[in-house]
Every structure is written in structure tokens, then in C-alpha cells.
Amino acid sequence: MDYSKMCPKYEAAIELLGKKWTGLIIRVLLGGPKRFKEIKEQIPEMSDKMLTDRMKELEISEIVKRTVYPEMPVRIEYELTDKGRHLQPVIESIQDWGEHWM
Amino acid sequence: MDYSKMCPKYEAAIELLGKKWTGLIIRVLLGGPKRFKEIKEQIPEMSDKMLTDRMKELEISEIVKRTVYPEMPVRIEYELTDKGRHLQPVIESIQDWGEHWM
Numbered sequence: 001m002d003y004s005k006m007c008p009k010y011e012a013a014i015e016l017l018g019k020k021w022t023g024l025i026i027r028v029l030l031g032g033p034k035r036f037k038e039i040k041e042q043i044p045e046m047s048d049k050m051l052t053d054r055m056k057e058l059e060i061s062e063i064v065k066r067t068v069y070p071e072m073p074v075r076i077e078y079e080l081t082d083k084g085r086h087l088q089p090v091i092e093s094i095q096d097w098g099e100h101w102m
Numbered sequence: 103m104d105y106s107k108m109c110p111k112y113e114a115a116i117e118l119l120g121k122k123w124t125g126l127i128i129r130v131l132l133g134g135p136k137r138f139k140e141i142k143e144q145i146p147e148m149s150d151k152m153l154t155d156r157m158k159e160l161e162i163s164e165i166v167k168r169t170v171y172p173e174m175p176v177r178i179e180y181e182l183t184d185k186g187r188h189l190q191p192v193i194e195s196i197q198d199w200g201e202h203w204m
Contacts, residue, residue: 024113090195
């Protein structure tokens with residue numbers, strides 16, 4: 001890897017993943033499809049508005065897919081796309097480092 | 103890995119690494135010890151004040167070590183500690199993902 005100059009794709013990835021709560025939301029979704037309430041349960045300090053905003057951003061970035069099930073009452077689930085699932089090595093390397101050094 | 107509940111060490115790692123510019127600074131320092139000016143060259147959009155603040159935080163977190171060489175003029179270099187160097191898998195996994203998906 002060439003550390004002698006910055007890489008725009010790395011910068012773009014950091015910009016996306018470094019946003020507050022995003023790293024936590026992706027970790028939750030690696031556990032499988034989740035409803036809004038289930039994500040909140042693992043990240044209780046995050047406000048509803050913040051989670052709503054982040055999920056919209058993650059949908060636009062095609063990291064998260066939102067599915068509406070037309071049941072009564074309606075059920076909405078969020079899951080990682082292929083692009084999102086490929087973040088697993090990133091999340092796991094942060095977990096490993098955190099366990100050892102934090 | 104257990105995705106069914108949040109891990110405080112993961113949260114702490116994300117809190118530290120997710121700060122604006124930190125992911126870029128660590129990438130630069132994986133290339134070896136650098137002077138302030140050399141870090142700035144790779145991240146020109148970052149202000150001097152911002153870099154100064156981040157380097158202080160990274161010193162306090164023991165991710166970066168600052169060495170003053172008593173030359174004329176004095177030379178100051180920043181390098182990763184052992185804790186900081188162990189972030190290499192994190193940085194590389196972000197780079198890999200970014201290259202493929204951004």
C-alpha cells in the first residue's frame with residue numbers, strides 16, 4: 001500500500017464511515033435485518049431524529065436497504081446491501097483493535 | 103463476533119477513530135515518522151489549528167509519539183506508537199473497501 005500520498009477513495013470512505021453513529025449502526029446491521037426499534041435498543045443514546053437521518057444517508061449511499069412489508073401494522077426493516085456487508089472486515093478490525101487497546 | 107449487543111470497547115474505538123481528519127492522519131503516519139509540514143502536505147484542506155488539536159489528542163490517546171530533536175533549527179517528528187501501528191489492518195480494510203465500492 002502506498003502511504004506516500006492520500007487516496008481520494010480512502011478519503012471518501014472515511015468521510016462516510018466516520019460520521020457519528022454510522023460505525024455503530026453498521027455493526028448492529030451485521031447481525032441481520034433489523035427494525036428501527038431494534039437498532040435503537042443497541043444504541044440508546046442516539047435520538048430518533050439522528051437515526052432517521054443516518055438511515056436515509058446510508059440508503060442514499062446504497063449501504064442499507066429499506067424494505068416495507070405490507071402487513072397490519074406495516075413492518076419496516078433495514079438490512080445491509082452487498083456494499084454494506086463488505087464492511088464486515090472494517091468493523092471486525094476495529095473491534096479487534098478496540099478489544100486489545102481500549 | 104457477537105453483533106447482538108454493542109461493545110463499549112468498539113464504541114470507544116469508533117469515537118476515537120471517527121473524528122474528522124484522524125483517519126487521514128493515521129494513514130499518513132503509517133508511512134513512517136513525519137514532520138508537521140509533511141502531514142499537512144498530504145491533507146492540505148486541514149487547518150494548522152485542526153492538525154495541532156488532533157495531534158495533541160492522538161498523543162494523549164498514546165497513538166502518536168512526538169519527538170523533539172535538539173538541532174538548529176529544532177526538528178519535531180510525529181510517529182505512531184505500537185498502539186497506533188496496530189491500526190494498520192483497520193486503515194487497510196477501509197482502503198480496500200473504498201477502492202472497490204467508492
